[in-house]
Amino acid sequence: MDSRDVLRASREAEALGMVGSIHMHPDWHRLGPPSERGPVLSERPTPMDVHLFGRAGWPLNIICYLERRGGVFYHALAAWAPPAEHSAEAARCPGFALRIRTSSPLEA
Numbered sequence: 001m002d003s004r005d006v007l008r009a010s011r012e013a014e015a016l017g018m019v020g021s022i023h024m025h026p027d028w029h030r031l032g033p034p035s036e037r038g039p040v041l042s043e044r045p046t047p048m049d050v051h052l053f054g055r056a057g058w059p060l061n062i063i064c065y066l067e068r069r070g071g072v073f074y075h076a077l078a079a080w081a082p083p084a085e086h087s088a089e090a091a092r093c094p095g096f097a098l099r100i101r102t103s104s105p106l107e108a
Helices: 001-017 047-055
Strands: 021-026 063-069 071-081
Touching: 021 047, 021 071
Parallel strands: 021 063
Antiparallel strands: 063 071
8 A cells, every 4th residue: 555545544534533543464474475474463463563553642553464264365353552651561552342333133
């Protein structure tokens, strides 16, 4: 995604009163080039995410993890607060309960 598009979308969302971030972690550890397959990604914050969440100061940060297994795509969403400044917990982001409303009830 072009950084200008990200900046434009962020500014539009902020103008609407939305304050936070959302971004995606793909299963790069499976499909990326061999030199990039070291860190395993998920819907949990990476050390870089923790740094960015702390610097940006947005109260809500959502990560969408997207993976493909056997030709089927799966996703997991998680919401995180920025890390507490100047504390022993500064390397961790507190999680939020995340509820997604679906358009139809699930069948058992």
